[in-house]
Amino acid sequence: MLEVKDINVFYGAVHALHDVSLYVNDGEIVSVVGANGAGKSTLMWAIASVVPYSSGSIEFNGKPMPQRADEAVKKGLAIVPERRRLFVSLSVMENIIMGSWLRGKSEKEQINKDMEYCFSLFPILRQRLSQRAGTLSGGEQQMLAITRALMSRPKLLLLDEPSLGLAPIIVESLFAAIQRVRDSGVTILLVEQNATQALAISDRGYVMETGRVTRTGSGEELANDREIRRAYLGE
Amino acid sequence: MFLQTLVTGLSIGGIYALMAVGYSLVFSVLSFSNFAHGAVIMLGAYMGLGLAAKLNLGLGLVLSGAIAGAGVLAVLNERLAYRALRQRRAPSLYLMISAMGCAVFLENMVYATIGAKPYPFPDKITNQVLDIVRNIISFLGLAAEHSVIEIAGITLSLLDLAAFVISLLSIYALHIFIMKTRTGIAIRAGVDDLTMCSLMGVNTNRLIAVVFFLAGAFAGLAGVYLGIKYYVQPTMGSITNKAYIAAVIGGLGSLPGAFIGGLILGVLETFVSAYISSVWRDVYTFTLLIALLIWLPNGLLGHETEEKV
Ligand SMILES: Nc1ncnc2c1ncn2[C@@H]1O[C@H](COP(=O)(O)OP(=O)(O)O)[C@@H](O)[C@H]1O
Numbered sequence: 048m049l050e051v052k053d054i055n056v057f058y059g060a061v062h063a064l065h066d067v068s069l070y071v072n073d074g075e076i077v078s079v080v081g082a083n084g085a086g087k088s089t090l091m092w093a094i095a096s097v098v099p100y101s102s103g104s105i106e107f108n109g110k111p112m113p114q115r116a117d118e119a120v121k122k123g124l125a126i127v128p129e130r131r132r133l134f135v136s137l138s139v140m141e142n143i144i145m146g147s148w149l150r151g152k153s154e155k156e157q158i159n160k161d162m163e164y165c166f167s168l169f170p171i172l173r174q175r176l177s178q179r180a181g182t183l184s185g186g187e188q189q190m191l192a193i194t195r196a197l198m199s200r201p202k203l204l205l206l207d208e209p210s211l212g213l214a215p216i217i218v219e220s221l222f223a224a225i226q227r228v229r230d231s232g233v234t235i236l237l238v239e240q241n242a243t244q245a246l247a248i249s250d251r252g253y254v255m256e257t258g259r260v261t262r263t264g265s266g267e268e269l270a271n272d273r274e275i276r277r278a279y280l281g282e
Numbered sequence: 283m284f285l286q287t288l289v290t291g292l293s294i295g296g297i298y299a300l301m302a303v304g305y306s307l308v309f310s311v312l313s314f315s316n317f318a319h320g321a322v323i324m325l326g327a328y329m330g331l332g333l334a335a336k337l338n339l340g341l342g343l344v345l346s347g348a349i350a351g352a353g354v355l356a357v358l359n360e361r362l363a364y365r366a367l368r369q370r371r372a373p374s375l376y377l378m379i380s381a382m383g384c385a386v387f388l389e390n391m392v393y394a395t396i397g398a399k400p401y402p403f404p405d406k407i408t409n410q411v412l413d414i415v416r417n418i419i420s421f422l423g424l425a426a427e428h429s430v431i432e433i434a435g436i437t438l439s440l441l442d443l444a445a446f447v448i449s450l451l452s453i454y455a456l457h458i459f460i461m462k463t464r465t466g467i468a469i470r471a472g473v474d475d476l477t478m479c480s481l482m483g484v485n486t487n488r489l490i491a492v493v494f495f496l497a498g499a500f501a502g503l504a505g506v507y508l509g510i511k512y513y514v515q516p517t518m519g520s521i522t523n524k525a526y527i528a529a530v531i532g533g534l535g536s537l538p539g540a541f542i543g544g545l546i547l548g549v550l551e552t553f554v555s556a557y558i559s560s561v562w563r564d565v566y567t568f569t570l571l572i573a574l575l576i577w578l579p580n581g582l583l584g585h586e587t588e589e590k591v
């Protein structure tokens with residue numbers, strides 16, 4: 048589904064990604080874990096064609112990823128970025144409308160079904176439809192950000208630190224929802240600092256340190272790795 | 283005297299509001315002050331004048347032509363002078379400087395090709411406007427003289443009345459467009475976060491073109507009004523300095539703010555002229571602006587401005 052090969056990203060003089068490679072197969076949950084500043088978000092923005100990379104390649108379904116974000120989205124990519132980046136002055140419903148921007152009028156019925164599906168994941172949103180997105184609680188905002196992304200019916204969903212700043216109980220239900228989304232056929236690339244929980248639901252994982260991929264393996268392997276536990280799981 | 287001054291002030295303010303909307307629209311999405319807006323107003327007036335005087339068209343076509351023409355001009359302005367800067371993520375200061383360059387360029391193009399001579403709009407067009415206003419007034423059961431109406435001791439120019447009503451209605455229509463339509467929702471989404479807007483699949487270049495077209499259309503409307511009321515000449519865009527102030531008073535980027543800011547400025551100015559002195563008008567106005575910005579740095583209805591990614 049996704050193949051990132053040896054990409055390098057610079058912010059001016061800052062070399063944020065060094066020859067980063069990873070792949071995601073259809074139907075997988077793959078997580079990228081690593082400390083703050085490791086380059087995880089940069090990787091996500093590069094995949095989404097928002098941040099340009101200077102060398103290397105990104106292929107999506109066997110074809111080069113389009114250079115422009117709106118074109119990449121048309122190919123079936125959606126992102127829930129770090130800190131959610133909702134349209135805060137828009138209502139919850141308007142955020143959902145923006146999420147389904149690319150889908151024509153003929154799909155109206157299917158759009159309603161998808162919305163119902165999202166409400167089944169996050170029932171609270173149904174009661175918030177006319178509320179401004181910026182006034183939602185942190186957990187609700189994250190639910191809306193995921194809903195907004197799902198409304199485009201993506202094949203690949205990029206999730207950047209969905210658990211950031213949320214209470215543990217909310218994180219738990221969020222991760223359960225993420226698994227349900229994968230089970231419905233959406234492939235997921237998940238970035239987390241919260242490595243334990245991320246690796247627990249992942250088929251495979253990558254570890255990033257200062258702009259490089261330093262380890263890879265199955266979710267289980269990485270979660271049980273002594274070094275990783277010491278570095279990222281606070282043991 | 284008081285009521286008369288208030289009403290005159292409101293009618294002037296309506297025009298400021300019409301022009302301020304263009305600044306606010308562009309600022310809301312791209313966070314820069316598009317100082318080429320005044321030149322687009324000026325060229326809108328010339329387009330209207332050309333259609334009226336050279337092609338001898340009626341008011342309806344003159345207005346539609348100037349609105350569409352100025353809209354297209356604003357889109358071209360963005361395409362040629364701003365887009366490359368935007369795509370290189372240039373700081374908004376550079377966009378503003380580019381806009382100032384465009385204003386100087388366009389003004390001097392007109393000097394060089396058409397000349398500095400002021401032209402009035404043909405009487406035919408002015409009379410058409412007055413006829414329409416008089417018809418509406420008599421339909422409402424009131425009586426109007428040739429070009430003024432008197433209600434309860436207040437004299438009001440029909441031209442000003444028309445301008446006030448048109449700016450009120452057109453700004454309201456724009457507001458509805460932005461609040462209710464799909465494109466309007468996308469524009470507001472772009473105001474919040476342009477990058478995320480493109481990650482919804484919105485072609486943001488096209489979205490920005492729509493925003494510039496709307497700003498240009500309002501410029502065309504304002505240009506024709508100014509041309510009818512005064513003259514069409516290369517320097518007429520300078521009145522937009524006031525409109526810009528109106529937009530800042532209301533809170534740059536806010537449409538209701540542009541409207542309220544325009545009215546406040548118009549009324550204030552007229553009161554200073556009437557009760558203090560017309561020589562001091564702009565001194566007082568600018569003092570007020572500075573005082574207001576110190577007190578409310580984001581204007582009356584503006585949001586906290588923060589750098590957008
Ligand atoms: N817009 C930017 N401009 C300059 N440097 C940046 C920018 N965004 C991120 N960086 C730098 O790139 C590196 C990687 O950041 P990021 O991708 O956000 O890491 P992570 O998501 O793993 O915390 C950091 O050193 C950060 O300071």
Ligand SMILES: [Mg+2]
Pocket residue numbers: 084087088089129208
């Ligand atoms: Mg990050």
